[in-house]
Amino acid sequence: MLDAIVQNAATAAQKFYAMPGPETAALLEDALTVLIQHTATAEATAKLSHDSLPLSELLSYCPIFLAANYTSSSVRTRLHHLLFNLSWHNMALRELLAGELQICSAMFQCLKVSLREQLGPQNLIDTLRLLQVLTYGRNVELGVWANDLISFLLGEICRSAEPEWMPFCMGILCNLANRSKAVCLRIKKSSSYKAFCQKILTLLSHDSRIVVISGLVLVGYLEEQLRETVYCSQNVPQTFQCVFNVLITGDNFMARHIAADLLKRLVLSEPTSVSSTPVITATGNDLVNYPYFDRSLQQVASLLVTLDRRSEESYKVYDLLLAFCSLPQLRTKTAAAVLRAGPAEQRLTTPVLAVCQTALLSFDDALIPETPLKAVRLLQYVLKEAIESGSRVQDFVPPETILQLVEGNIKTSIETSSPLVSAQCRRITEGLRLAEVVSQDDELRTDMLDVASAHLCAHIAESQMISNPIVVYMNRPPGARTPLPDWSAHGVEIVLQLLRLLASLKDYCKNHKDQYWKLLKDERLVPFLAFAISCGRSDIVHGALEVFVHCSQVHRFPSSWLGDLVASATTGNKMAASGSSSLQRNDADIGVGLMDENGHSTSPDLRNGGESVRHIDELIAKMKEGMNIKDPKISQLISVFDRKIASLEAKERELEEMVRVKEHALSQSERLRSQYRSQGPAEGDLPQFRDVVADLELKTEKALAETTLVKRERDTMSERLARLQTAIDEKQRLLDDTKLEYSARLAELQRERMNLAKLLETQKSENDQEREMHQVLRRHYDDMKQKFEAASGSLFDKEEEARKLLEQLNNKQSEISRQGDVIQRVETALANKEEEFSKVESKELKSRAEIRRLETESASQLKQISELKRDIDRLRADNQKYAKLKEQLGKMASEY
DSSP states (O other): OHHHHHHHHHHHHHHHHHSOSHHHHHHHHHHHHHHHHHTSSHHHHTTOOTTSHHHHHHHHHHHHHHHOTTOOHHHHHHHHHHHHHHHHHOHHHHHHHHTTSOHHHHHHHHHHHHHHHTOOHHHHHHHHHHHHHHTSSTTOOOOHHHHHHHHHHHHHHTOSSOOTTHHHHHHHHHHHHHHOHHHHHHHHTSTTHHHHHHHHHHHTTOSOHHHHHHHHHHHHHTOHHHHHHHTSTTTHHHHHHHHHHHHHSOOSTTHHHHHHHHHHHHHEEOOSSSOSSOEEOHHHHTGGGSTTHHHHHHHHHHHHHHSOTTSHHHHHHHHHHHHHHTSHHHHHHHHHHHHHOOOOSSSSOOHHHHHHHHHTOOHHHHSSTHHHHHHHHHHHHHHHHHHHTTOOGGGTSOHHHHHHHHHHHHTOOOOTTSTTHHHHHHHHHHHHHHHHHHTTSHHHHHHHHHHTOHHHHHHHHHHHHHHOTHHHHHHSOGGGOOOOOHHHHHHHHHHHHHHHHHHHHTTTOHHHHHHHHHHHHOTTHHHHHHHHHHHSOHHHHHHHHHHHHHHTTSTTOOHHHHHHHHHHHHHHHHHHHHHHHHHHHHHHOTTOOOEETTSOBOOOOGGGTHHHHHHHHHHHHHHHTTOOEESOOHHHHHHHHHHHHHHHHHHSTTOHHHHHHHHHHHHHHHHHHHHHGGGOOOGGGHHHHHHHHHHHHHHHHHHHHHHHHHHHHHHHHHHHHHHHHHHHHHHHHHHHHHHHHHHHHHHHHHHHHHHHHHHHHHHHHHHHHHHHHHHHHHHHHHHHHHHHHHHHHHHHHHHHHHHHHHHHHHHHHHHHHHHHHHHHHHHHHHHHOGGGHHHHHHHHHHHHHHHHHHHHHHHHHHHHHHHHHHHHHHHHHHHHHHHHHHHHHHHHHHHO
16 A cells, blocks of 8 residues: 555656646645655554665655755645655665765755745754754765754854754754764864854753753764863763663653764774774773662663664664673673563563563564564573573573574574575574573473474574575685675574584484584585685684584594685685775776886876867777787776766766666676686787677767767757746746735735734633533532432432321321310210219329320421421422523533
8 A cells, every 4th residue: 555655656746847836736745645644653664665666766856856946845844754754764765865865965955945935943843853864874975065054053052042943953963973073073163163162061951851962972072171071080970870861761752862872982992903802991891880870771671661662762772782781891780680670660571571572573573674683682691691690591581482482583484585684594593592592591401402403403504505605605716706695694604503502402412412413524514614714704703613623523524625715715805805906096096007018008087078088989999909908907997998988977977878878887897807807917818808898889889879869859858948947037027026915915914824823822722711611510510410319319218208207197196186085075074973083093194194295296296297398398499400500501511
């Protein structure tokens, strides 16, 4: 899907380039908008390759559109966002944009346009942000624009009122100073340098971390007195702590990059002698004794958990920790800190487990192929430290995880046609190294013997013996050796590391022991050792010599053959170096060339323009006629052809047809140079040289004919462009006449826009207040609703209780009335029968007491009934209030 979107954008760019106008610009804007949305994340963007024709075509138009006058600000803004997405998420495209395409120069033109046309702070920030990313790295092509950019940056940094884009200015200036010493000299010669030196001390305590870390870098490169203060023995602990804090809590998208680079420069030093071991600096040597060092390392290790393991920030953290582990003075401290670092607050994962998860990533998922390789290497240091300290691997990593990692790495398939073939070979090597480390754990050794079985080791060795071109390469004479692919050297490292693993496992398993001695007796191992000793890095040479010590134990080992191969490889390297220096000398000194039979130089001076071309033509004509040339070296003959092609290229540099002819001629010349470099003078080969010259002449004449046709088309296009330019000038005059009118209208519209913006802001604040009030009322309504429901339930219970009490009261009243009748009959009987009063006196007293008790009980029940009636009335009133409030809230909700 992304390929189709890129193709659509490339087509729109091609149409806009062929015919700039509002319609094609709108099509380009739409296509770029869609592409920006799909390149905003690293998942898809990191997979893009400049080998893709649509993407290559689209990127080739970018510097043209950015620098063109007809490009609108909206198109430039979209190009800024697109290029930022590509350069931020894809390191290869960043190098292409900054180097070959020279986007930085075009971006500086955009910066000037933004300042001249006052496009606003956001446009300026977008421009500077992209420049900060593109200038990070040493492949950026500097030009005259860099001088003007430095003046602008220093002026913005030294302003009394700090602009909001000042952090980006500091980042760009830091990147440029890190680029070369010439930039540092240019900064020092600037008229604003004194003001910058006075302000940089205050910038070291700035709120922005990118400003602080960039200021520390600039102090180290520029200001000597301040450097002695900041990096002196008394203040360097605070400086280190500041850099660690920026690395751990970086707020800018490139703060961690610069902090990691600065820490490496402060700790690692260039070796003063021939040594494969990195050298620690004096300031780095004291770093171990600082009390915060261990805590800071643990916090840095925790970044491996919190950061996206596929991002470039995570890659920089791995690179820094590996740099520390490469120093013997810091290796133990660094590995122990990674082991002791606990789970991060956001995730229940330790840094060691995060390293394992990163190492398990495939190259497609990792986005940066180096990241899983660095993770495996760091895991080797960490687990080795754990084993040597008496701990077990399973105390930090589940055994099944580490075994899965080893098995996945050593079973990586090597695809020689893939661009990742070198990374695939290195992954196998790292897996073998990890297996060697883990095999030192007694509890995991048996499982490791099963994972790295003798059969698998034999398969790995046999695949390299068969497919690696080292064997054929080393058996050829030095002059007949063709260039090797890059992955072959990594294949040599696989074989050496495999022997190291077998040497560590041979004492625990007979199958591994047999495979070890079988591999040492294999004569195909000799070319691998010879190449490693003569052409390898220092660590590969060291490993090859260790293997040779084991090979010397083998009876009848072909040591003499090994010596012959090493000597031939050394001779070939010297010849290659001699040829390279000869070519460089010919390029540097054009006056040194072929000598004719009288001993006079026949090499032309290309600095004389047309005269030099004439001399080259005369020289080739004489060679066709059979002129005797004294000592005609191949490299000098190729130099003549190079100059001929260079002269043709100078005539029509911009024509793509001529470039293809030049590349074809150069490829043939390079093949001739590789074939005959070591054969020296050979007059018998002169006819072949003449045939080559004649062939090249025919192709050159054909190229000239094509160039003539192109010239005619170019002249026609020039006439059309002249007519178009005349029409454009007329339209420009009309535009100038209306520009003043539109400027006044534009100022009025801007004032209206500002007023509308203020009104909108006021309305927005009022809406926010109303929303907050609505939320408060909603919460109050919910509370009242709950209370209402509880009160309604209580009301129903009270009504039921009151009903029961009324029934009881009615029953009591009827009982009282019946008892009143009885009392009346008793009183009548007493009046008639006084003589019986004494007999019933006690009964009467009891009846009166019972009546009083009943009256008292009736009074209390009446009182309860009245209270229940009041509660019922109060609840009904509350219910009416809740109903009214509910109706008001419903009206308010409908309004929103």
